[in-house]
Amino acid sequence: MIEFKNVVKDYGNAVLGADHLSVRINQGEFVYVVGPSGAGKSTFIKLMYRDVAPTSGEIKVNNYRVDSITNKEVPFLRRELGIVFQDFKLLPRLTIFENVAYALQVIEKKPEDVQKRVNEVLALVGLEDKAQSFPNEISGGEQQRVAIARAIANHPGILIADEPTGNLDPETSEDIMRILEKINLDGTTVVMATHNSNMVNEHKHRVLEISAGKIARDQEGGGYENE
Amino acid sequence: MSSLTLKRHLTESLRNLKRNGWMTGAAIAAVTVTLLLVGVLLSILLNVNKVASDIENDVEVRVFIERKTTKDEQQELKKELAKVDGVKEISFSSRKKELKNVVGTYGKSFRLFSGDDNPLYDVYVVKTDSPKHTVKVAKQAEKFRHVYQTQYGGTWAKKLFKLVSGIRRWGVIISVLLLFVAVFLISNTIRLTILSRSNEISIMRLVGATNSYIRWPFILEGAWTGLFGSIIPILVVDFSYGWMYRVITASLHSTTISLLLPHTFLIEIDLLLAVIGIGIGALGAALSMGRFLKLK
Ligand SMILES: Nc1ncnc2c1ncn2[C@@H]1O[C@H](COP(=O)(O)OP(=O)(O)O)[C@@H](O)[C@H]1O
Numbered sequence: 001m002i003e004f005k006n007v008v009k010d011y012g013n014a015v016l017g018a019d020h021l022s023v024r025i026n027q028g029e030f031v032y033v034v035g036p037s038g039a040g041k042s043t044f045i046k047l048m049y050r051d052v053a054p055t056s057g058e059i060k061v062n063n064y065r066v067d068s069i070t071n072k073e074v075p076f077l078r079r080e081l082g083i084v085f086q087d088f089k090l091l092p093r094l095t096i097f098e099n100v101a102y103a104l105q106v107i108e109k110k111p112e113d114v115q116k117r118v119n120e121v122l123a124l125v126g127l128e129d130k131a132q133s134f135p136n137e138i139s140g141g142e143q144q145r146v147a148i149a150r151a152i153a154n155h156p157g158i159l160i161a162d163e164p165t166g167n168l169d170p171e172t173s174e175d176i177m178r179i180l181e182k183i184n185l186d187g188t189t190v191v192m193a194t195h196n197s198n199m200v201n202e203h204k205h206r207v208l209e210i211s212a213g214k215i216a217r218d219q220e221g222g223g224y225e226n227e
Numbered sequence: 228m229s230s231l232t233l234k235r236h237l238t239e240s241l242r243n244l245k246r247n248g249w250m251t252g253a254a255i256a257a258v259t260v261t262l263l264l265v266g267v268l269l270s271i272l273l274n275v276n277k278v279a280s281d282i283e284n285d286v287e288v289r290v291f292i293e294r295k296t297t298k299d300e301q302q303e304l305k306k307e308l309a310k311v312d313g314v315k316e317i318s319f320s321s322r323k324k325e326l327k328n329v330v331g332t333y334g335k336s337f338r339l340f341s342g343d344d345n346p347l348y349d350v351y352v353v354k355t356d357s358p359k360h361t362v363k364v365a366k367q368a369e370k371f372r373h374v375y376q377t378q379y380g381g382t383w384a385k386k387l388f389k390l391v392s393g394i395r396r397w398g399v400i401i402s403v404l405l406l407f408v409a410v411f412l413i414s415n416t417i418r419l420t421i422l423s424r425s426n427e428i429s430i431m432r433l434v435g436a437t438n439s440y441i442r443w444p445f446i447l448e449g450a451w452t453g454l455f456g457s458i459i460p461i462l463v464v465d466f467s468y469g470w471m472y473r474v475i476t477a478s479l480h481s482t483t484i485s486l487l488l489p490h491t492f493l494i495e496i497d498l499l500l501a502v503i504g505i506g507i508g509a510l511g512a513a514l515s516m517g518r519f520l521k522l523k
């Protein structure tokens with residue numbers, strides 16, 4: 001569950017990053033966040049995992065009050081979230097297997113469990129046979145699948161993705177979309193900021209349109225643009 | 228922390244040391260210079276302190292007897308001394324015996340004063356029952372007839388304690404400055420490591436690694452730097468103290484003064500130097516970590 005109440009983020013610019021945002025996303029939903037560049041999509045995402053702190057307002061993610069969270073609690077909030085970016089953020093000197101395992105090792109999971117779970121999630125994104133490759137030996141679409149595998153490795157209830165298909169061609173984006181929907185079908189909430197109008201129009205889900213930090217539209221099964 | 232995590236942190240920290248090459252070398256050298264000075268200063272300071280307290284705790288008052296005093300008069304003096312408050316024991320040491328001690332301590336050249344040329348005095352060595360009484364006993368004894376003068380350790384002790392506080396003041400100032408430089412160099416070395424791994428750190432933070440988990444390899448890297456920097460100072464202090472101890476002790480054999488025993492003192496100071504090294508290393512690392520782990 002994600003809940004924003006009157007959230008303001010003031011970067012000190014002319015426009016607010018978030019302007020009295022109020023929205024609720026229930027467990028298991030699939031939500032697109034759309035809007036023009038600079039509208040505040042990334043800000044909305046970053047507020048969820050406490051990459052930026054709100055200027056005012058209330059943010060709830062599962063049982064965490066993210067607006068007043070302490071430094072110590074942030075890692076534990078993030079363990080309940082899987083996070084995916086446009087630029088994948090893989091470690092170049094680690095193999096695909098190691099990249100995914102890394103996320104579990106640094107939160108001190110048992111080695112037996114790590115081994116088993118990494119194989120599971122690599123299978124889920126269809127990359128079992130690339131486990132021993134390095135990031136620069138696979139395509140962008142494959143790298144993004146690795147990033148998704150890493151994001152869901154710790155069984156997060158929520159997956160948030162900031163323009164995950166921004167660097168990918170339409171066909172590869174389609175693959176990524178199918179993987180995200182598969183993950184959503186298992187009960188994971190998916191929140192995805194995107195510019196990809198075809199995708200939003202073809203795979204209908206709830207659409208949150210943000211404009212100048214405000215919610216301009218909140219439409220179940222809506223298109224990329226308001227009809 | 229599980230042993231697996233610890234192993235991972237240890238290998239990571241050692242790998243970073245190697246990766247930073249000459250910067251690691253510079254940081255280790257800074258620790259080495261710092262600890263050399265700290266080690267030498269501490270050795271001197273603690274020994275002067277020990278000598279001063281040996282002298283202070285000396286309950287001996289030496290009562291020099293005037294030259295022309297007869298045996299009877301000497302016996303009379305002994306009886307009077309025995310009545311003084313705080314006196315516990317009196318023994319006689321003839322001029323001959325006194326000269327032997329001098330020759331033993333300062334060398335054979337004093338032998339030419341043997342026989343009638345002996346310039347020394349017969350002495351009553353008076354032991355008091357506590358160091359507190361020493362001054363009073365000495366002052367009272369000085370007023371007795373046939374007493375040429377008295378000597379006790381108290382005055383020396385005072386001078387030595389002044390010396391100790393002087394050494395301590397300057398030693399602390401210099402040491403603190405050097406420690407500061409060492410911490411600064413270490414924190415800069417570690418900062419290089421952190422920068423080269425900022426990508427990994429941001430991913431660790433993203434997937435929910437705790438700050439203490441992220442910090443460990445860097446703190447360990449600093450601790451290694453400090454530990455390696457303490458090796459040369461420890462060896463230097465061990466060897467030179469062993470040598471100094473033998474030389475100085477040879478000339479202290481007839482006194483109640485002694486230096487700190489090498490086998491106990493050196494273990495303590497070695498441990499102390501290693502601990503200080505590890506401490507400033509870890510501190511330097513912790514200082515350079517701070518801003519990378521803050522929330523925006
Ligand atoms: N770290 C920042 N410092 C200052 N201004 C920022 C920062 N991040 C975003 N902004 C501003 O906030 C607004 C929203 O940005 P962002 O959330 O990145 O939009 P989007 O992801 O929709 O393109 C923009 O005007 C942007 O310039």
Ligand SMILES: [Mg+2]
Nearest residue numbers: 041042043162
């Ligand atoms: Mg953005």
